[in-house]
Amino acid sequence: MSFIPGLGLVRGMSLTLRRFFEPKATIRYPEVKADIPPKFRGRLQLLYDEYGTLKCETCFQCAQACPIECIDMGGMDTKGRFHVHWGPAETYGERREESALRRSGRTVPDPAYAHFEGLDVGPLDDILADFDYDPARLLPILEATQAAYGHLPVAALKRISQVTGAWYAQIYGTASFYSHLRFEPPASAAQAAEVTARRPADASFLAGLGASLGSRPGGDA
């Protein structure tokens, strides 16, 4: 970094000038096609459809589903500044419902955004205080929440997002990845304990293994 005033401006202008005098290549586009890198997908942007309505429903589904968390919601505020993730997803609930109705004639059910039961957040707030509102300890927070409420109610996830500042999509993504975390109350306490002792996926894998070996392996199974 240099502190000569105006140097940045000179640098910028020199680039402009260089481009200005570069030979121009004009391609007769639809007839002649430029070479594009094989993985080029064009600019990914969801703007307006032919009726002039925004294509994105701000449902946050893509942000939640994106495994590498490269999708984020953002937009312009009233002063024309661009912000990444505007705020908690429920802010857009109304817009979303409206556009879902318009497009499909029905509301689109999504447990993450459906109207959810109210929740006594007292126990949850105690848990959050115990973990110092630290989103880096999200897994233990979710486990403690599940232990307190029996499952992870949507309202609890929203509360965690609101209080820790962690983005809802991240919390939902984490909660839906680990097989011991559940969004519905367990059928019974015994079932919940079984999941901790051995995951259903592992149990059925072991059963399948035994079947394809045609014999139970000797000793312990």
Add this chain to the structure above:
Amino acid sequence: MTDTAILATPKEWPAILLPRAADGAEAGKRAAAKPGTKARPGAADPTDLDAAVGAGAFAGLRRAIRDVGATGTIAIVGASGLRGRGGAGFPAADKWRTAAGTAAKGRVVVANGYGADPATTTDQVLLERNPYAVIEGLALAAFAIGAHEAIIAVRAGAVETIRVLEASVAAAEEAGFIGADAFGPGRRLDVSIATVQGAYLLGEETILLKALEGKRGQAEQRPPHPATRGLRGLPTVVHNVQTLAAIPWILVNGAEAFAAIGARDCPGTILVQVRGPEAAGVAEVPMGTPLREVAALAGATAKGRPVKAILVGGPSGGILPPEALDTPYTFEALRTAGAHVGSGSVIVADDRACIVDLARVLTRYCADEACGKTIPCRIGTRRLSEIGDRLAAGTSRAGDLDLLTDLAADIVGSALCDHERLATLPLVSGMRYFRAELDEHLERGSCPAGVCH
């Protein structure tokens, strides 16, 4: 205690990870015992710190701190040739040098005791029977790289393992081997136990670190390796608990003694989980032991039903034919043969097994457990599993085997983490060694072993 039998092994095999009981009478009995009979070394309370110290625990750590120093410790472990037991066989000292050489605000050592393979309990058995070896190895690794934070990650469902570990960590801290001033005045080592659960892939190191950070368990691009940028951005050395448990022995007995054990390019011993028609259990075997001898521990001998195949490596293991029984149990030899060390599981299948169904079940599990981050992981493994399903159901399409070959090569070439690369092994090794049985399924839609359909 985890209800796993410890298989008797020949007396001349060294016992580093699971020391044999001290009294000669029992050692003699163990050696004479038939394969498959239960022998319980260290039946005394494994959390008894005084007894453990009496048997030599923490002598290696003392030697490292007093005489050898951090760089000296790395040099000794380097000279011993110790390679990671987590599956990939990466030289331990190389990771340490990287972590120690990376400037950072702090460094972390993580003991990977998750034991991802649902059919394997080797790491749990080690933690329950020899907890102080793991804790001492963890402290040694931390001392060598200059870390003040160490985490032991275990499966939340392993209640007994957690109990033993908590008691042992507390006792070691009480005695001052870890905790405040562990490495000398003002040089502390905080050891914590983290319980994780909920996915097979938590065994993979970058995914384990994600879970420890409270994130969704998905693999991370390497480089940067965790040794450069790991937990919370700090250089992090992740080791399997068996790797750690061998380190104190190396410090006490010297690098040469360790290098003399097992295979030349891969010294030391490893815990394997053997399952055969006659017996099943955990055994400590020197690296480089021929598969035949490993299989014999589970009673797979010439007398019983004929051995049809050996599944080596766990859910993403390779299916090897009986001709491969002479393969030495080392990282390279197994990879060349089309299998891998993986979780240390060796399953002997007799003539009642169906290779196609076996490969199908394994591939299906790998596909279901894939994290979904990349296309080879999310879609590649799914397509593999569909090919397996079609083979087993007798609905294969023309060209399925070519597709399998192509797809497997593409997955191996473009995978992000090792999981999807290894997930190709069951079907690819099955096709390589059991082509006749595959063709039977493919052309006639029939299963010679009578398992499919």
